[in-house]
Amino acid sequence: MTDKLLPPKKKNPQLRQRVPTLPPAMRSRAALGLTAAAARGEFSLQHCEDCGAVQYPPRDACSSCLSVKLSWRETGRQGKLIAETRIHASPDPYYRERLPWRSGLVRLDAGPTVLCHLHGDVGRGDTLRMDLKLDKAGQGAMIALPVERTPDMADDPQLRSLTADPKHRRILITDIRSPMTRPLIDGLLAAGAAHVFVGQSESWRRGSDHEAIAALDKVSVVQLDVTDASSVQRLAAEIGGKTDILINTARFVRPGGVLGADTVFAREEFETNALGLMRLAQAFGPGMASRTADGVNSAVALVNLLSVHALSADPHYGAFSASQSAALSISQTLRSEFRSSGLRVINVFTGPTDDEWHQPLPPPKVPPKALAKSVLTALGEGLEDVFCGDVAKDLQERWRKDAKVLERELTGGGA
Amino acid sequence: MKRQSYEGVVVTAPVSVPYVRYSQETAHWWIARALKQLLDVAGLSPRELDGFSVSSFTLFPDTPVGLTQHLGLSPRWLDSIPMGGASGVVALRRAARAVQAGDVDVVACVAGDANRIDSFRQLLSSFSRFAMDASYPYGSGGPNASFALIADAYMAEYGATREDFGRIAVAQRANALHYPNAIMKSPLTLEQYLSARPISEPFGLFDCVMPCAGAEGFLVMREDEAQRRGLAYARIASTIERHNAFPEDPVQLRGGWVMDVDELYEMAECGPDAIDVLETYDDYPVISMMQFEDLGFCAKGEGPQFVRDRDLTIDGDFPHNTSGGQLSAGQAGAAGGYLGLVEAIRQVTGQAAGTQVAEAKTAMVSGFGMINYDRGLCSSAAIITGAGR
Numbered sequence: 001m002t003d004k005l006l007p008p009k010k011k012n013p014q015l016r017q018r019v020p021t022l023p024p025a026m027r028s029r030a031a032l033g034l035t036a037a038a039a040r041g042e043f044s045l046q047h048c049e050d051c052g053a054v055q056y057p058p059r060d061a062c063s064s065c066l067s068v069k070l071s072w073r074e075t076g077r078q079g080k081l082i083a084e085t086r087i088h089a090s091p092d093p094y095y096r097e098r099l100p101w102r103s104g105l106v107r108l109d110a111g112p113t114v115l116c117h118l119h120g121d122v123g124r125g126d127t128l129r130m131d132l133k134l135d136k137a138g139q140g141a142m143i144a145l146p147v148e149r150t151p152d153m154a155d156d157p158q159l160r161s162l163t164a165d166p167k168h169r170r171i172l173i174t175d176i177r178s179p180m181t182r183p184l185i186d187g188l189l190a191a192g193a194a195h196v197f198v199g200q201s202e203s204w205r206r207g208s209d210h211e212a213i214a215a216l217d218k219v220s221v222v223q224l225d226v227t228d229a230s231s232v233q234r235l236a237a238e239i240g241g242k243t244d245i246l247i248n249t250a251r252f253v254r255p256g257g258v259l260g261a262d263t264v265f266a267r268e269e270f271e272t273n274a275l276g277l278m279r280l281a282q283a284f285g286p287g288m289a290s291r292t293a294d295g296v297n298s299a300v301a302l303v304n305l306l307s308v309h310a311l312s313a314d315p316h317y318g319a320f321s322a323s324q325s326a327a328l329s330i331s332q333t334l335r336s337e338f339r340s341s342g343l344r345v346i347n348v349f350t351g352p353t354d355d356e357w358h359q360p361l362p363p364p365k366v367p368p369k370a371l372a373k374s375v376l377t378a379l380g381e382g383l384e385d386v387f388c389g390d391v392a393k394d395l396q397e398r399w400r401k402d403a404k405v406l407e408r409e410l411t412g413g414g415a
Numbered sequence: 416m417k418r419q420s421y422e423g424v425v426v427t428a429p430v431s432v433p434y435v436r437y438s439q440e441t442a443h444w445w446i447a448r449a450l451k452q453l454l455d456v457a458g459l460s461p462r463e464l465d466g467f468s469v470s471s472f473t474l475f476p477d478t479p480v481g482l483t484q485h486l487g488l489s490p491r492w493l494d495s496i497p498m499g500g501a502s503g504v505v506a507l508r509r510a511a512r513a514v515q516a517g518d519v520d521v522v523a524c525v526a527g528d529a530n531r532i533d534s535f536r537q538l539l540s541s542f543s544r545f546a547m548d549a550s551y552p553y554g555s556g557g558p559n560a561s562f563a564l565i566a567d568a569y570m571a572e573y574g575a576t577r578e579d580f581g582r583i584a585v586a587q588r589a590n591a592l593h594y595p596n597a598i599m600k601s602p603l604t605l606e607q608y609l610s611a612r613p614i615s616e617p618f619g620l621f622d623c624v625m626p627c628a629g630a631e632g633f634l635v636m637r638e639d640e641a642q643r644r645g646l647a648y649a650r651i652a653s654t655i656e657r658h659n660a661f662p663e664d665p666v667q668l669r670g671g672w673v674m675d676v677d678e679l680y681e682m683a684e685c686g687p688d689a690i691d692v693l694e695t696y697d698d699y700p701v702i703s704m705m706q707f708e709d710l711g712f713c714a715k716g717e718g719p720q721f722v723r724d725r726d727l728t729i730d731g732d733f734p735h736n737t738s739g740g741q742l743s744a745g746q747a748g749a750a751g752g753y754l755g756l757v758e759a760i761r762q763v764t765g766q767a768a769g770t771q772v773a774e775a776k777t778a779m780v781s782g783f784g785m786i787n788y789d790r791g792l793c794s795s796a797a798i799i800t801g802a803g804r
Contacts, residue, residue, distance in 0.1 A: 024540055024552045031548035057549035057788055063662070082666050083571075085556070085563035086616040091536035092555030100613075101554035105564050105789060107665040115550050115564070115789055124571065141552060 002120055005155035007168050007194065008296035018293040020341045021094040025137035030058035033072045034140030038132040039384035043077050045110065046070040056112035077130045079106040079114070081144060084124050094136070097293075102158065106130060106144050116142035120156045133162035133382050136292070136342035138335070154380065163382035164301035164344055167192035169244035172235075174199045174226055174280065177207045178249035179355050180305075183372035189218060191376060194297060197239055199224025199250070201231075226250045226276030227268075229283075236283035241291075246284055247303040247375060250276050253357045258318040266319035274326035277304060281334050289341035301344040303375055304331050308349040308392040311399045312406050335384075346378045351391025364390050418682055424511045425638045425648035426799060428456040429760040433596045434629035434745040437532055442473040443485055445527035445747075449630035450486065453523045457634055457644055461487045466522030466635075468494040468510055470502035470749035472538055473529040492519035499784030500696040501656065501793035502526055502752035503631075508654040508797065510635035520640060527630030528748020535626045545788035556615045558698065559623055561786050563615035566701040568666040570617060575704065575719040577617060581608040583700035583735075584621050584742055586727035591739025593729060593769035598625055598745035621742070622699050629747030631757045647764040652777070652798040653682035659792050670702075670783060671794035672709040680711070683798040687711045690798070691775040692762045693733070694755030696783040697740040702791070706781050710796060729770055737762060737770040756780045756797070763801030776801050 027035070030046075037044035046055040049071055053064035061068050084104040090096055102118040108130065122128050128144045135141040143162060146153065154165050166188050173181055176198045185196050196219045200206070203223070214221045222239065225231040226248070236243075252272035254265040281302065288299035309317065310324035328347065335345045352358040354365040366389035374388035387393045398406040430452040432445055446469065454461060467490045469479040477485070479495045492513050496502045503526065510522035539557040541547055554560055569575055588603035603621060611619035634646075641648040655678060657671030672679075680686055687710070695706040704718035712733075713721040725733040738744055738758040741751045759778035761767040767775075781796040 024547070024555060026541065026547050028544050028548050034548075057545045083564040083568040085560055085567055085618075086613070087554040087556035087560045087563075088613045088615060089559065090555040091533075091539065091557065092551075095555045101556075103553045103556070103560060103564070105568070105666055113665050113789055115553055115561075117553055124567065135552065137552075139552065 001150055002152045002156045004152045005160070005167060005296065011295075017291065018097070018295070020289070020292040021097065022137040022340070022342055023094045023135050024092060025139060027139055028058065030060055031140070033058055034132060035134065035138070036140070037072065038134045038140035041381055041383045041386070042074055043130060043132050044072040045075040045112070047073045047075070054108075054111045056108075056114055075110050076108070079108040079128055079130050079144070081105070081118070081122055081124050081126050081128055082107050082113070084118060098157075098161070104144060114142050116144050117158050117162070119143060119145045119153065119159055121146040121150060121153060134344070134384060135162055138339055138342070138344070164245065164346070164379040165191070166245060166376070166379050168194050169297050169300065170195045170197070170242050171245040171247060172197045172199065172239065172243045172284070173247045173249055174224055175250040176200045176210060176213060176221060178251070179353070180368035180371045181249055182209050182213060183369045184247065184249070184375060185213065185216065185219060187372050187376045191380065194218070195220070197222050197243070199235070201225040226279055227271040229279050232279045232283045236287065240284050240287040243284055243288060244297050244299045245301050245303065245379065246280060246288070248277055248280055249305055251305065253317065253320050255317055255357065256319070257315050261319050266322070269320050269323040270326060273320075273323040274330060277327050277330050281330075285334070285338065285343070289338055289343045292342045299343060301346050301379060302334070302338075303346045303348060303378065305371070306347050306349050308351055308387065308395045310349065311395065312403060312410055315411055344382070344384065346384055346386070348374050348378055348386045348388055349392045349396065350374075350388045351395065366391070418678070420682070421511050421515065421651040423638055424514050424635065425641050425650055426507060426511075426633055426635050426760055427641050427646040427648035427764075428453050428632075428634040429757040429766065430456065430632045431596050431757055432527070432630040434598050434627045434747050436598065436625065436627045436745075437530055438628040439531060440529060440628065442471045442527055442529045443477070443482065445529065445628060445630040446471065446482065446525050447486055449525045449527055449632040450523055453525070453632050453634055457521065457646065459521065462489055464488055464521060464523055465490050466492040466510065466513065466519035468496060468506045468522055468524040470496045470498070470506060470526035470752060471528050472748045473534065492522065498752065498793045499749060500698060500752040500791070501782035501784040501795040502749050503756035504654055504780055504782045504795035504797045505656055505793075507633075507635060507651065507756065508656065511651055514635055514637060520636060522635040523632060524635060525630060525632040526749040526753040528628060528750060530626055530628040530748070543785070543787045546786070550788055558786050559618055560615040561789060562699045562702065563618045565667050565790065566617055566699065569668055569701055569705070572668055573716040573719060575701070577609060577619075578605065579719040579722050580622060580700035580704065581605045582722045583697070583703050583727060584608055586731070587697065587736045587740045588743045589728050590737050590770060591743030594738040594744060595769070597739045597743050598627055599739065599743040618699065624698055624741040624746035624751070627745040627747050629745065629750050631747070631750040631753035633757055633760055647766060649760050649763045649799040649801050652685070652800050653679050654795070654797040655679045656793075656795045660794065667790035668705070669715065670705055670709050670791065672706065672781065672796055676709065676711055676796070679796055679798065685777065685798070689777050690779045691734070692737060692759060692772050692778040693735050694759045694778065694780045695736060695740070696752070696755065696781055697736055697742050698746070698751070698783070700742070702783055703736070703740075706783070710779065710781060729772055734772045734775075737767065737772060752782050752784055755782070759799055763799055765801070
């Protein structure tokens with residue numbers, strides 16, 4: 001059984017902080033299919049469309065029949081550990097700091113043998129559950145997990161290096177007025193978060209649950225307006241060095257298309273939803289990126305809440321959709337800019353949320369609790385793209401299938 | 416179709432350029448030194464040499480083509496054997512057929528590699544596409560970790576112990592003390608082997624080779640050509656080569672030799688009993704043990720008992736890796752795939768000096784190479800005889 005991860009000791013400021021290094025990051029184009037699956041939390045391998053043979057490692061032609069028609073499909077995770085080792089020597093700077101490191105060979109029930117990381121509770125001869133996760137280099141990596149979940153299994157050091165688990169970490173949630181903030185705080189504290197900072201932008205306009213949140217143990221309300229660069233910088237100067245996870249819940253939404261809409265609202269949407277993210281990243285990002293190897297409470301992730309209409313516009317929320325596309329685009333650039341540090345940028349996409357601004361829309365709508373749960377899942381599993389609720393999942397599937405068909409459906413013209 | 420014999424073709428002029436742990440010199444430099452020795456022995460000038468076969472991991476951005484201009488050669492037959500530990504035997508069998516067919520008169524076969532500070536790490540991280548995608552990112556233990564997994568599965572399957580592997584390593588160190596070019600100069604006891612620091616379990620330090628720089632080489636030519644030049648030579652009784660054998664095996668507990676070993680003995684018209692000296696590819700002792708089994712010296716799974724019963728030293732009843740193998744002589748990149756063959760030529764031509772096995776007439780050399788993902792893909796073996804002595 002995994003040893004319970006203890007809270008970190010107070011850091012000695014005179015000691016040098018460990019500089020982030022990455023595990024080997026180079027991959028072939030085919031292997032990026034593993035990364036894409038890991039980003040979404042899927043376990044996918046290449047299947048031959050002609051003979052059905054399952055392939056691993058990723059390749060460009062079937063090793064059974066030479067067909068080049070290989071497609072990524074969800075695959076059974078079950079397998080058996082047939083060999084294991086504990087590595088005590090490595091020339092790689094990332095692993096040298098983390099030795100000993102366990103790896104093993106798993107014979108998947110689906111066929112191939114997979115060389116993978118090993119969870120501490122897995123040993124030779126065990127049947128196990130294989131998972132694909134993003135490693136610190138942002139690449140898909142295989143890890144063998146016990147079939148049955150155990151209480152502290154997420155504390156396993158090899159597994160924890162592949163997730164953004166909130167346990168013992170300090171978290172900033174940017175907007176106290178978001179309806180998902182309270183369930184998010186509750187979930188984070190239940191998951192073992194050390195402290196939660198919650199931003200409020202307008203102290204004269206408090207929500208009904210403000211007092212209840214402010215009174216919570218391990219929670220502090222801090223002044224933060226994401227549309228104001230100096231406000232963001234002031235807070236970063238104060239708590240940037242102890243922000244391990246940043247969850248951006250700030251958003252501004254007004255219904256309406258593009259032709260009839262006031263650009264004042266559109267400007268506000270871009271200021272909050274797109275440029276707000278940019279300001280937060282500029283103020284908090286570099287500090288977080290320098291602390292990604294800093295022990296138990298190292299900085300680990302920046303989380304964005306996005307409308308799934310970032311992928312394809314909802315003409316009833318025209319300018320808002322545009323601001324979401326802009327935020328998505330900014331998050332992609334941030335991924336590139338944080339790549340060398342291992343800081344993860346997580347996007348949680350949602351359909352219409354069950355709040356005042358989506359009041360006239362028919363269900364299903366995403367309740368704040370469900371959205372909070374998706375954020376916690378993304379952190380705990382270490383995902384990069386999460387789609388919360390039926391509308392978001394459905395829309396994402398249609399977008400992956402054919403973005404143009406989806407656009408036509410959303411803009412009128414589907415039956 | 417029955418394979419033709421190598422009659423009329425011989426292998427000669429075993430040369431070694433002494434290994435160095437780290438060196439600033441390039442692969443070109445090491446290969447040039449081996450080639451110079453070969454040509455001096457044969458009395459050839461660089462321009463006269465008409466055949467050249469090269470194995471090296473560290474020539475980049477050059478290939479053997481670039482080497483011809485770099486070294487001033489004008490060969491009419493040029494080969495590049497990128498098969499790591501299987502390279503020596505494969506170079507030999509290809510050169511032999513070309514000589515036999517008259518495409519070339521003399522082939523200089525050379526393997527050499529550089530080893531600069533940090534170059535081994537760079538080699539590992541981009542060794543192959545599958546390694547880059549699916550093995551190196553998992554702890555970056557390199558071949559030590561990959562073969563540790565094979566050893567772990569082998570021990571579980573056949574009941575081999577660390578002591579069994581240790582017997583191979585200890586005997587080879589005893590042999591190496593008689594080979595002046597060996598990197599390792601001090602004796603090794605079984606206790607030292609067992610208590611060495613762990614590298615990748617079940618492997619400890621003395622299961623692993625020491626990467627270094629160096630080169631090895633030999634010449635292949637017609638028998639009359641060797642006689643004319645007054646060279647001691649060996650005949651090639653038989654050879655085999657196989658790649659990606661048994662892809663359906665979940666983990667590698669046998670090598671490609673199993674597919675071809677019957678033909679190896681049949682062509683040589685002998686059995687395992689006729690082998691006076693065996694030189695296996697010992698990137699790890701467990702791989703040598705696998706070769707004892709797969710080359711027919713004992714049954715599958717009896718490798719552990721075999722090494723308990725036999726004496727693997729030069730004077731023992733089963734002389735094995737007489738120059739110390741890579742475990743004690745060092746692994747100079749692709750030259751590791753030549754070490755056993757060069758030593759075998761010395762043995763059957765009576766030129767092995769301190770490591771000479773008495774009455775060694777017939778030697779077997781086996782090669783094993785290229786851990787592309789989870790297993791070594793190339794296997795090779797040859798039987799050579801010293802009848803031409």
